[in-house]
Structure formats: C-alpha cells, structure tokens
Amino acid sequence: MSATTTLLPESSVPWKLPYRGKVGMACLIIAESAIFTIFVVAYLFYVGKSLSGPTPREVLETPVFYTICLLSSSLTVHFAAKFLERGRRSIFLFLWLLTIALGAVFMYGTGQEWRRLIYEHGLTISANLFGTTYYSLVGLHAFHVTVGLIMLSVVLLFGLAGRVGPEQSARVSVLSLYWHFVDAVWVVVFTVVYVLGR
Numbered sequence: 001m002s003a004t005t006t007l008l009p010e011s012s013v014p015w016k017l018p019y020r021g022k023v024g025m026a027c028l029i030i031a032e033s034a035i036f037t038i039f040v041v042a043y044l045f046y047v048g049k050s051l052s053g054p055t056p057r058e059v060l061e062t063p064v065f066y067t068i069c070l071l072s073s074s075l076t077v078h079f080a081a082k083f084l085e086r087g088r089r090s091i092f093l094f095l096w097l098l099t100i101a102l103g104a105v106f107m108y109g110t111g112q113e114w115r116r117l118i119y120e121h122g123l124t125i126s127a128n129l130f131g132t133t134y135y136s137l138v139g140l141h142a143f144h145v146t147v148g149l150i151m152l153s154v155v156l157l158f159g160l161a162g163r164v165g166p167e168q169s170a171r172v173s174v175l176s177l178y179w180h181f182v183d184a185v186w187v188v189v190f191t192v193v194y195v196l197g198r
Contacts, residue, residue, distance in 0.1 A: 015127045021174035032144070036185055039140055040192050043133040047197045050128035059121040062194045066109030067186065070145075074101035074183040077152075077176045085169040093159050097159065099179070103149050110142050141189050145180050149155060151175055 047056065080095035114135075117123040125135040155175060158164050162171070 019170055021171055022177070025174045025177045032181070033185075036140065036188070039133075039137045040188060043137045043192055043197065046129045046133050050130045050158050052128050054121050054123050054127070054130070056130055056134070056193070056198045058119055059123055060194060060198060061113070061116075063109050063113060063190075066106045067103045067190055069109070070106040070186055071183055073099045073106075076102065077179045078189075081169065081173045081176045084172055085166060087158070087166045089165065092164075093156070096152065096156050096159060100149060100152050103145060103152070103179075104154070105125070107142065107145055107149070110138065110145075137189060138193065141182070141185055144185070148179050148182050152179070 076095045076099040079101060080092050083089075083095065084092040123131045123134070126132050152175070155164060155172065
C-alpha cells in the first residue's frame with residue numbers, strides 16, 4: 001500500500017482573526033440581550049396581575065415621536081461612521097452630534113413620561129406589579145441609552161479636538177453597534193409595553 005500526498009493550493013489571502021472590538025461588542029450584546037430577555041419575560045408574566053391601579057391602559061401614552069427620534073439616530077450614527085471611514089470629518093461630526101441630540105430628545109421624553117406617571121397618576125416603582133416591572137424594564141433601557149450618550153459625547157469631544165480620524169473608524173463602528181443594539185432593544189420594549197402590554 002502506498003500513501004498518496006495531495007497538495008493543497010496556497011491561499012493568497014492569509015486568514016485573519018476578526019477585529020477584537022467587534023468580538024468584544026458582540027459578547028457584550030449577547031450578555032445584555034439575556035438580561036433584557038429576563039426583564040421582558042417578567043413584564044409579560046406580571047402584566048394584568050396588579051391587584052390595584054393604575055393599570056397600563058389607564059396611564060400609558062404611546063411615545064411615537066420619541067420613538068421616531070431614537071430609531072432615526074440609528075441612521076445618523078451609521079452614516080456618521082461611514083463618512084469617518086471616507087475621511088469626511090466635518091460630516092461625521094455633524095451626524096454624530098445629531099445622533100446625540102436625537103438620543104437626548106428620547107431621554108427627555110422618557111423623563112417627561114415618568115414625571116407624568118408619578119405626579120399625575122401616582123405610578124411609582126412600589127405602587128403595584130405594573131409599576132415595578134414597567135420602571136425596571138424601561139429604566140434598564142434608559143440606563144443603556146444614557147451610557148451610550150456618554151460614550152458618544154466622549155467621541156464627539158475627541159472629534160472636536162481633532163483626535164478622531166479615519167484611522168479610528170473601526171472603533172467608531174464598534175460604538176455604533178452598541179447604539180444599534182440600544183435602538184433594537186427599544187423596538188422590543190416598545191412592542192411589549194405599549195402594544196402587547198396594554
């Protein structure tokens with residue numbers, strides 16, 4: 001018996017590991033998705049089981065405008081990263097600032113909603129099961145938006161100081177992945193709280 005040797009053609013493109021930043025962000029997003037899943041399931045499990053009011057139907061108003069602002073910020077952050085990649089710093093800075101403004105408007109809307117729910121309807125986190133699950137789920141999302149806004153603002157400050165250029169575009173796109181995640185989570189939260197949970 002003789003062994004035949006088969007030669008494989010040499011690959012002209014060497015295999016490279018994926019960018020560490022994207023792998024790290026993917027791991028963070030997977031972990032955060034698990035946390036959000038727990039909060040969403042808890043909200044759905046307890047909805048309608050409060051022994052006292054107020055109920056979602058009585059007090060919730062659908063935040064359509066603020067939702068449009070947040071979802072639009074996903075577009076602005078995407079195009080900002082693309083323009084930075086091409087070396088168009090001024091357009092990048094404008095779109096990055098617009099992303100922060102849209103996120104801030106969303107947070108303002110969340111704050112206004114909470115003020116109305118607490119002072120006009122008496123819905124606090126300890127009022128009933130609905131209050132507990134609502135503030136836990138929406139508050140968890142608001143926390144993530146706040147963290148995202150802080151990170152976006154730091155990048156903006158570095159950008160205004162001339163320290164962000166095309167060579168940092170990979171890092172900027174990793175941060176934009178986090179912002180896309182925050183927006184995608186809001187679609188789920190919005191559907192669960194304002195559509196299914198009423």
